[in-house]
Amino acid sequence: MIKKIYIIGIGLIGGSFALELRKLFPKSKIIGIDNSENNLGKALELGIIDEKTIISQIKNPDIIIVSVPVKSIINLLPTILDCANNNTLIMDVGSTKNSICKIISDHPNRENFLATHPIAGTEFSGPTAAQEGLFKHKNIIVCDKDRTAKSKLQLGLKIFELMKMQISYMDSESHDKHIAYVSHLSHISSFMLGKTVMDEEKSEKNIFDMAGSGFESTVRLAKSSPEMWTDIIHDNKENIIKSLNDYIENLAKINCLIKNDRFEELESQLKSINYIKTILKGIN
Numbered sequence: 426m427i428k429k430i431y432i433i434g435i436g437l438i439g440g441s442f443a444l445e446l447r448k449l450f451p452k453s454k455i456i457g458i459d460n461s462e463n464n465l466g467k468a469l470e471l472g473i474i475d476e477k478t479i480i481s482q483i484k485n486p487d488i489i490i491v492s493v494p495v496k497s498i499i500n501l502l503p504t505i506l507d508c509a510n511n512n513t514l515i516m517d518v519g520s521t522k523n524s525i526c527k528i529i530s531d532h533p534n535r536e537n538f539l540a541t542h543p544i545a546g547t548e549f550s551g552p553t554a555a556q557e558g559l560f561k562h563k564n565i566i567v568c569d570k571d572r573t574a575k576s577k578l579q580l581g582l583k584i585f586e587l588m589k590m591q592i593s594y595m596d597s598e599s600h601d602k603h604i605a606y607v608s609h610l611s612h613i614s615s616f617m618l619g620k621t622v623m624d625e626e627k628s629e630k631n632i633f634d635m636a637g638s639g640f641e642s643t644v645r646l647a648k649s650s651p652e653m654w655t656d657i658i659h660d661n662k663e664n665i666i667k668s669l670n671d672y673i674e675n676l677a678k679i680n681c682l683i684k685n686d687r688f689e690e691l692e693s694q695l696k697s698i699n700y701i702k703t704i705l706k707g708i709n
């Protein structure tokens with residue numbers, strides 16, 4: 426019987442989890458913990474949480490979701506694991522996994538912890554951005570699952586199934602290597618695309634008037650939280666530098682093809698990259 430659910434970081438992801446968990450466990454109490462009194466107030470007002478508290482007041486937790494930025498997860502997680510009893514499931518949702526798993530690797534309550542990364546989100550932050558159904562049909566990557574006790578793993582997986590998520594498994598080191606390419610690089614390139622256009626186009630009206638759906642959709646990620654992304658880039662620095670170097674090399678190659686009027690080669694490259702349509706078929 427799940428009676429008490431604590432959500433630490435009641436923003437977009439924590440708030441969206443709270444909305445799902447309320448449907449799954451209607452008799453449980455959802456208690457929010459956050460740095461921001463303003464966000465806690467909004468989460469209470471919106472009915473996302475029932476109560477607020479602080480970490481030192483956590484008592485008899487059945488589930489704890491840790492959904493603060495990555496650097497704060499690393500700082501807080503050992504103390505949060507201290508709060509676990511035999512039955513507690515503690516999950517984080519951070520966008521990087523390796524340092525998070527390392528920091529609690531030898532903690533006596535390591536088996537209570539499940540490392541996850543939901544591949545779902547928007548460019549908005551805070552509890553007002555929380556959405557019911559945010560995770561439906563989205564992927565969730567569960568890392569280092571063999572380090573989690575069977576009963577806690579089963580509870581976590583059951584929750585994701587009931588939320589209609591697709592589950593995949595990875596070790597935390599591979600997660601960070603792959604996610605640097607597929608997610609972190611996209612965010613950096615979107616931020617830099619936004620910068621390149623704003624540096625050249627001094628008129629905001631020009632940008633607005635000429636921004637077709639291509640520019641708007643490619644630059645969407647540049648609306649994301651700078652604080653959250655600085656944390657992620659800092660934590661996954663080595664993998665991101667490698668992915669950026671590969672990307673810069675590809676940009677230099679395409680620049681060279683254009684400069685040297687090698688348009689047949691350019692077209693043939695663009696055609697082969699079109700294969701991404703087949704890979705991403707089915708993602709909305």
Ligand code: NAP
Pocket residue numbers: 433434435436437438439458459460461464492493494495497498501518519520521542543544545546547548549550551552650653657
């Ligand atoms: P968010 O909307 O900004 O929410 C985070 C909340 O945590 C904010 O209310 C923030 O307060 C609070 N907070 C920050 N540091 C804290 C601390 N030390 N103690 C207590 N509360 C603290 O962020 P989010 O988008 O939900 O992201 C949360 C986690 O999910 C991150 O680890 C992120 O990497 C991961 N994630 C995000 C996405 C996405 O698309 N956004 C997708 C998958 C995973 P302040 O506003 O005052 O800082």
